[in-house]
Amino acid sequence: MSSGDGWTTCAAGHRHWGLFGAAGLLLVGEDRVVLQHRAPWTHQGDTWGIPGGARDSHEDAVTAALREAREEARLAAADIDPIGTYVDDHQGWSYTTVVARAVRPVRPVAANAESVTVRWHSVADVAGLPLHPGFASAWHRLRDVPPPLFLVVGEAAAGDPLLTRLRETGVATDRLPAGLVGGGLTRLLPHVVHAGHRAASVARDYAGRGQVLLAHEPADLRSLV
Numbered sequence: 182m183s184s185g186d187g188w189t190t191c192a193a194g195h196r197h198w199g200l201f202g203a204a205g206l207l208l209v210g211e212d213r214v215v216l217q218h219r220a221p222w223t224h225q226g227d228t229w230g231i232p233g234g235a236r237d238s239h240e241d242a243v244t245a246a247l248r249e250a251r252e253e254a255r256l257a258a259a260d261i262d263p264i265g266t267y268v269d270d271h272q273g274w275s276y277t278t279v280v281a282r283a284v285r286p287v288r289p290v291a292a293n294a295e296s297v298t299v300r301w302h303s304v305a306d307v308a309g310l311p312l313h314p315g316f317a318s319a320w321h322r323l324r325d326v327p328p329p330l331f332l333v334v335g336e337a338a339a340g341d342p343l344l345t346r347l348r349e350t351g352v353a354t355d356r357l358p359a360g361l362v363g364g365g366l367t368r369l370l371p372h373v374v375h376a377g378h379r380a381a382s383v384a385r386d387y388a389g390r391g392q393v394l395l396a397h398e399p400a401d402l403r404s405l406v
């Protein structure tokens with residue numbers, strides 16, 4: 182029994198599992214995503230969704246999603262690069278989908294009794310599957326995955342405590358500067374790159390690997406929270 186196990190009711194009057202909300206992992210590969218065929222006995226079972234479950238009282242959404250993915254599908258955190266989050270906020274309860282890329286080929290397996298199967302599906306086939314209602318309503322926000330975000334930090338911003346917060350909770354997609362994209366996600370989880378006095382040239386080096394945000398000053402970080 183974990184601290185988050187239990188039913189709760191959101192402001193709209195739905196019953197939801199997870200006293201502190203719930204989180205799941207959507208793992209993305211080349212035009213494929215990992216889906217879980219949920220066991221018939223589970224809530225809204227015999228449907229396809231993502232590995233996930235109740236958050237513990239002390240857990241942030243990314244930690245909870247990675248734990249559930251390990252427990253239910255034997256996906257290892259070392260193989261997973263979190264890109265961002267989408268929060269389905271019901272007021273009083275929320276489900277956070279952590280969208281992530283596989284950094285090497287991975288083969289998910291149904292690792293506990295909550296799954297019938299866990300396997301890769303082509304993105305094009307997802308909408309045609311019998312989907313879990315929560316995942317079905319979020320899918321259009323999740324399917325266009327933005328490139329990874331690199332936050333290149335210069336000397337003056339390097340010691341700022343906001344960096345820890347941005348690394349853990351992400352950059353709000355509605356605060357991204359023009360030219361950067363968040364897809365349908367709520368926040369992007371940045372890779373923080375400490376570049377010292379070479380920030381401008383390091384930012385150019387990272388341009389080929391994803392989206393780049395440059396923070397010279399602490400004020401540049403405050404504009405992202």
Ligand SMILES: [Zn+2]
Pocket residue numbers: 191192193194195196197271274
């Ligand atoms: Zn609800």
